[in-house]
Amino acid sequence: xxxxxxxxxxxxxxxxxxxxxPLRRFDPGPGEMVFPLAQHIGKPAKAIVKKNDPVLVGQKxxxxxxxxxxxxxxxxxxxxxxxxxxxTIAGTMSECVVVDNDGAYTPIDGLGQKQELSHLTNQDIxxxxxxAGIIGLGGAGxxxxxxxxxxxxxxxxxxxxxxxxxxPYISCNDQLMRSHAAGIVEGLExxxxxxxxxxxxxxxxxxxxxxxxxxxxxxxxKARMRVLPLHTKYPQGGERSLIRVIAGVDFPVSxxxxxxxxxxxxxxxxxxxxRAVAWNEPLFSHVLTVTGEAVQTPANFIARDGTxxxxxxxxxxxxxxxxxxxxxxxxxxxxxxxxxxxxxxxxKNTNALTLLAEDPVERAERQQTVCLHCGRCSTIxxxxxxxxxxxxxxxxxxWGRYENKLHGLECIACGSCTYIxxxxxxxxxxxxxxxxxxxxxxxxxxxxxxA
Amino acid sequence: xxxxxxxxxxxxxxxxxxxxxxxxxxxxxxxPATVIGILTFGLPALWVVLTSVLxxxxxxxxxxxxxxxxxxxxxGSAAVTGLMLALTLSAQAPLYTPFLGAVFAILVVKCxxxxxxxxxxxxxxxxxxxxxxxxxxxxxAYGIDGVVxxxxxxxxxxxxxxxxxxxxxxxxxxxxxxxxxxxxxGGLALWSFDVIHGQIWISVLGSFTLFMGLFGPKGxxxxxxxxxLCGGGVVLGAFFMATDYVTSPMSRLGQTFYxxxxxxxxxxxxxxxxxxxSFSYSIxxxxxxxxxxxxxxxxxPYAFRKRMIQRRLEGKQPFRxxxxxxxxxxxxxxxxxxxxxxxxxxxENIDAQKAAAAAxxxxxxxxxxxxxxxxxxxxxxxxxxxxGEGYGRVYIRDALIGKDEAGNVVGYAVSVSSAExxxxxxxxxxxxxxEGKINAISFTELHETPGKGMLCGEPAFMDQFAGxxxxxLILGTDIDAIVGVxxxxxxxxxxxxxxxxxxxxxxxxx
Numbered sequence: 004x005x006x007x008x009x010x011x012x013x014x015x016x017x018x019x020x021x022x023x024x025p026l027r028r029f030d031p032g033p034g035e036m037v038f039p040l041a042q043h044i045g046k047p048a049k050a051i052v053k054k055n056d057p058v059l060v061g062q063k064x065x066x067x068x069x070x071x072x073x074x075x076x077x078x079x080x081x082x083x084x085x086x087x088x089x090x091t092i093a094g095t096m097s098e099c100v101v102v103d104n105d106g107a108y109t110p111i112d113g114l115g116q117k118q119e120l121s122h123l124t125n126q127d128i129x130x131x132x133x134x135a136g137i138i139g140l141g142g143a144g145x146x147x148x149x150x151x152x153x154x155x156x157x158x159x160x161x162x163x164x165x166x167x168x169x170x171p172y173i174s175c176n177d178q179l180m181r182s183h184a185a186g187i188v189e190g191l192e193x194x195x196x197x198x199x200x201x202x203x204x205x206x207x208x209x210x211x212x213x214x215x216x217x218x219x220x221x222x223x224x225k226a227r228m229r230v231l232p233l234h235t236k237y238p239q240g241g242e243r244s245l246i247r248v249i250a251g252v253d254f255p256v257s258x259x260x261x262x263x264x265x266x267x268x269x270x271x272x273x274x275x276x277x278r279a280v281a282w283n284e285p286l287f288s289h290v291l292t293v294t295g296e297a298v299q300t301p302a303n304f305i306a307r308d309g310t311x312x313x314x315x316x317x318x319x320x321x322x323x324x325x326x327x328x329x330x331x332x333x334x335x336x337x338x339x340x341x342x343x344x345x346x347x348x349x350x351k352n353t354n355a356l357t358l359l360a361e362d363p364v365e366r367a368e369r370q371q372t373v374c375l376h377c378g379r380c381s382t383i384x385x386x387x388x389x390x391x392x393x394x395x396x397x398x399x400x401x402w403g404r405y406e407n408k409l410h411g412l413e414c415i416a417c418g419s420c421t422y423i424x425x426x427x428x429x430x431x432x433x434x435x436x437x438x439x440x441x442x443x444x445x446x447x448x449x450x451x452x453x454a
Numbered sequence: 455x456x457x458x459x460x461x462x463x464x465x466x467x468x469x470x471x472x473x474x475x476x477x478x479x480x481x482x483x484x485x486p487a488t489v490i491g492i493l494t495f496g497l498p499a500l501w502v503v504l505t506s507v508l509x510x511x512x513x514x515x516x517x518x519x520x521x522x523x524x525x526x527x528x529x530g531s532a533a534v535t536g537l538m539l540a541l542t543l544s545a546q547a548p549l550y551t552p553f554l555g556a557v558f559a560i561l562v563v564k565c566x567x568x569x570x571x572x573x574x575x576x577x578x579x580x581x582x583x584x585x586x587x588x589x590x591x592x593x594x595a596y597g598i599d600g601v602v603x604x605x606x607x608x609x610x611x612x613x614x615x616x617x618x619x620x621x622x623x624x625x626x627x628x629x630x631x632x633x634x635x636x637x638x639x640g641g642l643a644l645w646s647f648d649v650i651h652g653q654i655w656i657s658v659l660g661s662f663t664l665f666m667g668l669f670g671p672k673g674x675x676x677x678x679x680x681x682x683l684c685g686g687g688v689v690l691g692a693f694f695m696a697t698d699y700v701t702s703p704m705s706r707l708g709q710t711f712y713x714x715x716x717x718x719x720x721x722x723x724x725x726x727x728x729x730x731x732s733f734s735y736s737i738x739x740x741x742x743x744x745x746x747x748x749x750x751x752x753x754x755p756y757a758f759r760k761r762m763i764q765r766r767l768e769g770k771q772p773f774r775x776x777x778x779x780x781x782x783x784x785x786x787x788x789x790x791x792x793x794x795x796x797x798x799x800x801x802e803n804i805d806a807q808k809a810a811a812a813a814x815x816x817x818x819x820x821x822x823x824x825x826x827x828x829x830x831x832x833x834x835x836x837x838x839x840x841x842g843e844g845y846g847r848v849y850i851r852d853a854l855i856g857k858d859e860a861g862n863v864v865g866y867a868v869s870v871s872s873a874e875x876x877x878x879x880x881x882x883x884x885x886x887x888x889e890g891k892i893n894a895i896s897f898t899e900l901h902e903t904p905g906k907g908m909l910c911g912e913p914a915f916m917d918q919f920a921g922x923x924x925x926x927l928i929l930g931t932d933i934d935a936i937v938g939v940x941x942x943x944x945x946x947x948x949x950x951x952x953x954x955x956x957x958x959x960x961x962x963x964x
Contacts, residue, residue: 253756373571387756418465
């Protein structure tokens with residue numbers, strides 16, 4: 004029996020477009036580099052540079068503002084052009100540091116130097132992770148130094164390195180594991196120091212045999228570490244799916260993974276921890292895939308933060324001749340965000356630019372019918388919800404039923420129900436909106452109660 | 455890159471399955487049964503199928519046009535309804551029945567309630583029930599090649615043996631979609647492609663079998679249970695009707711509950727009710743419960759379910775049987791107990807009444823007799839099997855010799871049943887004088903169609919037998935059949951002939 008969670012869907016992987024292309028560095032030429040201050044979950048960082056300040060590669064541009072926040076690091080050298088509102092990948096205007104890149108990439112002192120690790124205390128490791136501005140590179144962008152500091156580190160049983168990469172099209176973590184397995188393991192070993200009773204499990208979907216082999220080689224002989232090949236299925240790389248498989252626990256959204264004894268780190272994050280702690284290299288570059296049917300030569304990059312999507316597309320030979328891109332996604336087609344323009348800076352947790360030649364949503368909108376009550380959504384929901392009934396409750400504005408009887412707030416917005424729905428109804432989208440509305444109402448009620 | 459890019463909230467990919475694709479899969483899955491049905495019943499079956507499907511699609515097309523709604527007739531759901539309706543009809547059905555049924559299904563049950571996804575009853579089944587009520591005669595005329603006879607389920611209800619192999623293959627008498635083989639091919643294919651939910655059909659068939667075995671007349675006799683499963687649309691209902699998306703619950707737990715409801719009701723109707731068409735009603739009743747089930751029985755998210763087995767393994771909690779199982783078993787047991795209680799309470803009464811009716815019938819056919827002497831020996835020799843040849847499925851139930859007060863034989867009386875009545879059994883008593891003349895006949899069991907088969911119980915027909923020579927009577931020569939009531943007339947004549955033959959060979963002159 005192959006390891007997997009309950010439910011899930013099998014969208015076309017399309018990883019063959021880019022999976023065999025080795026990682027390469029991409030350094031954009033002189034020009035603007037834009038660093039949003041709110042790339043993570045939590046409070047936006049506070050800018051510590053001002054207009055005309057000279058900056059170097061690896062220099063801190065903004066300081067974490069409070070505990071749940073993260074620093075922002077410059078990926079280029081040059082002069083600060085402005086600290087102003089710019090449009091970001093999230094679609095909103097938000098405060099950014101704009102640096103005029105001189106193209107020389109002059110580093111700060113000591114960047115990339117091997118560090119002595121034996122004397123480091125746990126607090127030293129957490130401080131370095133925080134100073135390096137590391138956030139979860141898998142998606143949501145939760146500050147890693149917060150994640151690595153649960154209330155009771157001794158009760159953590161599993162440190163899960165997430166190399167599942169279940170999102171279609173994306174292949175950068177596959178390539179990272181193939182070529183930088185030792186670097187990932189270095190970061191994981193450092194993280195493992197924080198959790199004395201934890202076992203590190205590197206979880207990889209079985210459609211990446213080369214990555215599995217490379218990681219197995221890298222963990223060979225290491226204590227408390229193993230590689231676990233998983234069934235290929237979306238959303239296998241979701242935090243909760245992984246914990247279901249590895250720790251055998253289902254837990255409600257009111258609980259954190261640490262509450263059930265698990266810490267999940269993306270392999271990219273693990274690599275960033277290793278670079279930051281062992282090599283004094285803060286997080287200013289990360290792996291990213293540029294792919295899709297509309298891209299000339301899809302590729303995997305180690306890209307610098309602040310580079311624009313358009314520059315990366317250029318580096319791939321631009322749009323494929325004779326093809327009109329219909330949709331550009333930051334990320335993959337399941338969880339990714341559609342962007343209106345490519346003149347947007349990549350952020351720490353931008354893992355892909357997917358340029359689609361066909362927009363399946365256009366066709367789906369033509370095929371949309373009423374709900375058949377076929378129940379496919381409930382069969383595949385990885386959390387065991389009944390999306391069709393949730394949608395009915397929304398239609399009737401029965402929020403009590405939505406929240407209490409149907410447990411609608413347990414939705415993790417993985418998109419599986421929208422994907423599978425034969426009536427092509429935008430279920431996930433409704434749930435995201437409803438969740439936001441219910442939360443807003445709760446906050447308002449709370450504020451009202453206080454006043 | 456100057457062209458406009460589409461914007462939408464994710465996910466940005468969709469599964470290939472659409473509503474019309476699913477409908478096409480269901481149509482395809484119904485094909486084996488349809489083809490076998492048409493091969494078995496010939497061209498009339500084809501006409502019924504075509505009329506039903508075309509009418510259903512046409513009705514929706516016209517409705518769409520008249521109400522300026524989107525072209526929903528193209529999605530294939532109307533065709534599925536039409537085909538399902540046709541499969542529940544007899545090939546002998548006059549073509550206005552599939553026509554009216556399809557119009558009713560689409561217009562009344564589906565479109566008037568808001569079209570696809572909004573109907574609260576399965577349109578095909580609702581139409582079938584509508585037709586059953588409106589045209590009871592033509593709806594229950596089952597037969598092959600124009601020869602109408604009782605369906606296997608009617609025979610089962612009469613306590614007779616049926617040919618399960620012919621039921622399985624579809625060559626037995628019944629509806630067009632009666633081939634279990636064809637239905638199983640299609641149904642299991644749908645299940646393996648995850649089009650229909652296993653919990654529904656498994657719980658329907660499982661609970662039906664269990665209830666039938668526990669409370670049915672023959673217990674867990676495999677042949678009997680199999681015959682009941684193969685007949686009367688149980689398989690068609692379990693795989694294609696009960697699993698209709700719109701009218702079945704959405705959560706797994708609800709689906710199981712709904713399936714059990716259908717199975718139990720179906721078996722209950724079979725055991726206690728009139729035979730053939732009860733399964734349609736059990737599904738329709740369960741359909742009505744679907745909104746209620748969906749409101750109250752919803753699967754909890756995995757994180758909120760208690761994993762009993764795991765907890766038991768960890769020793770934290772003793773193993774408990776899931777609550778729904780307890781509740782359902784309780785309901786099933788209570789219903790069964792109530793039924794058997796009522797049955798045993800009324801059994802004596804019923805038996806006494808039956809005996810009184812029989813005595814009255816014997817008195818009627820042998821008025822001179824003061825006492826009757828049972829001929830148990832000769833009866834026992836029959837082993838309860840079909841009597842003789844050429845009388846159809848006829849059984850000798852009882853045989854008596856009538857004597858006057860002085861002990862002289864004044865005549866012979868037998869009680870004969872024919873299973874070849876139009877609607878189940880016909881049981882009658884026939885009295886023969888010592889001289890070899892039929893005294894009279896008297897019915898103890900006759901529940902045929904009013905105005906048709908029931909006419910056989912009128913003196914105009916019955917009195918023809920009185921005074922006839924005690925020999926094989928020929929319908930049309932010795933006895934005039936009632937016009938349009940051939941089946942019952944024939945069954946009665948055959949029963950009389952069998953009774954007379956039994957008297958002549960076994961009782962007289964001994």
